[in-house]
Amino acid sequence: VKSSVNVRESSERVNSAAVHVFRYGSGSTPTVPWEVTPATPLEELNLNWGERDLPESVRTKHVHRLHPYLGKYIPQLVEVFLRKYFLPGQHVADPFAGSGTTLVQANELGIQSTGFDISAFNVLLARAKVTKYDPLLMKSEIQKVISSSQVTFESDHTVLPGLLSKDSEGQTHIEASEYLRAWFHPRALRQLLAFRKEIEGADPAVKDLLYVILCRAARSARLTTHFDLDFPKRPTTEPYYCHKHSRICKPTEDAGKFLRRYAQDTVRRVTEFNQLRTNAPAEMVHGDSRQASLPQVNGVITSPPYVGLIDYHAQHQYAYHLLGLKDYRTQEIGSATAGTSAAAKAKYVEDIVSVFERTLDVMPTGGPLIIIAADRHGLYPVIASKLAVAIEAEIQRHVNRRTGRRGSAFYESVFVWRKL
Numbered sequence: 001v002k003s004s005v006n007v008r009e010s011s012e013r014v015n016s017a018a019v020h021v022f023r024y025g026s027g028s029t030p031t032v033p034w035e036v037t038p039a040t041p042l043e044e045l046n047l048n049w050g051e052r053d054l055p056e057s058v059r060t061k062h063v064h065r066l067h068p069y070l071g072k073y074i075p076q077l078v079e080v081f082l083r084k085y086f087l088p089g090q091h092v093a094d095p096f097a098g099s100g101t102t103l104v105q106a107n108e109l110g111i112q113s114t115g116f117d118i119s120a121f122n123v124l125l126a127r128a129k130v131t132k133y134d135p136l137l138m139k140s141e142i143q144k145v146i147s148s149s150q151v152t153f154e155s156d157h158t159v160l161p162g163l164l165s166k167d168s169e170g171q172t173h174i175e176a177s178e179y180l181r182a183w184f185h186p187r188a189l190r191q192l193l194a195f196r197k198e199i200e201g202a203d204p205a206v207k208d209l210l211y212v213i214l215c216r217a218a219r220s221a222r223l224t225t226h227f228d229l230d231f232p233k234r235p236t237t238e239p240y241y242c243h244k245h246s247r248i249c250k251p252t253e254d255a256g257k258f259l260r261r262y263a264q265d266t267v268r269r270v271t272e273f274n275q276l277r278t279n280a281p282a283e284m285v286h287g288d289s290r291q292a293s294l295p296q297v298n299g300v301i302t303s304p305p306y307v308g309l310i311d312y313h314a315q316h317q318y319a320y321h322l323l324g325l326k327d328y329r330t331q332e333i334g335s336a337t338a339g340t341s342a343a344a345k346a347k348y349v350e351d352i353v354s355v356f357e358r359t360l361d362v363m364p365t366g367g368p369l370i371i372i373a374a375d376r377h378g379l380y381p382v383i384a385s386k387l388a389v390a391i392e393a394e395i396q397r398h399v400n401r402r403t404g405r406r407g408s409a410f411y412e413s414v415f416v417w418r419k420l
């Protein structure tokens, strides 16, 4: 990208003190994330990476792609702000940690981290990413579970004991919820349940990782179209015209191939991260950030849920059913289900303010509160005005969405605030 640095500067009044708000557009050359230091001037950052600057394989490097997650930020964006505002040995909090991007990047840079999330599956996923595994134990346990459940992968009829139940009329059923029976072909479901059963006997140190493999395979094996994996509305049981592959495709009956493929991929990804990771502690807590009790930290980097945009429990519904995880969706802030009415926005502002008040309480004066949000409704200036913060900058970046059928481009902002 070649264009002159485009910096617009304006003054705003926040908490009665005059502060400068900078909005940076596209600078001359996209920033190289791993070259950023605390001395890098904010106005020199250009976060408008294109596919050539940060290809998909780099954005989804090592454990970041253990499982798909709609609504995560890219690790390199977090890396820029960790390098600019934190030093090795310091402590960063993320009250909306989701799939754990902040925790993983912080660990790579030797920074301690604490994350919170209300969605149990996200907590499981983030923990599986930041856990340090003994490489030999991990490989052998994953191989053991694949081998022992293989028998059901290869046969149409074999069912492990304990996976069947009889109804009052004596009919045999697979022991599974209505949701699972509706969303999976019986063969795929048998394979998934057999894998789940084998995990029970695995070494506890590797269980969460095995559950992530199971859920990733389940996501791919749902009776859905290839082009609507994020939020399929109802099961697809018949062949359909596929927009992704431009041909007729058939819903899958086989989960075994996904289990094998993702088992291998997981070992490769964890091994890669093992070579980069540090010993910096990373703790992921399951809870509502409005009631979180956080340790003392140096600052915060987070991407909060946005108002009326995504239902975070719903996107991993299969995982909740397969693992029997507790569902706290009514405590999600800004859920899509709650919509974008004036009342929903007001509640959103109140909730986000209460979370940030708690995080500011455990930060030193001057500590950075860095928020990444596509603020379509202009709520973040309102949120800032209700908090004891000084606004250091707002950096806008162009985001090119390349996944699924959501081809549109949009802007997201990085709000850099300092505790007063």
Ligand SMILES: C[S@@+](CC[C@H](N)C(=O)[O-])C[C@H]1O[C@@H](n2cnc3c(N)ncnc32)[C@H](O)[C@@H]1O
Pocket: 069, 071, 072, 073, 074, 095, 096, 097, 098, 099, 100, 101, 102, 116, 117, 118, 119, 122, 287, 288, 289, 290, 302, 303, 304, 305, 306, 312, 313, 331, 332, 333, 334
């Ligand atoms: C935009 S996502 C964060 C994604 C994260 N940055 C990543 O890269 O994976 C927002 C997260 O906030 C979580 N969340 C929503 N309401 C919450 C609450 N009351 N307490 C804690 N977490 C909540 C959602 O479950 C979701 O994972």
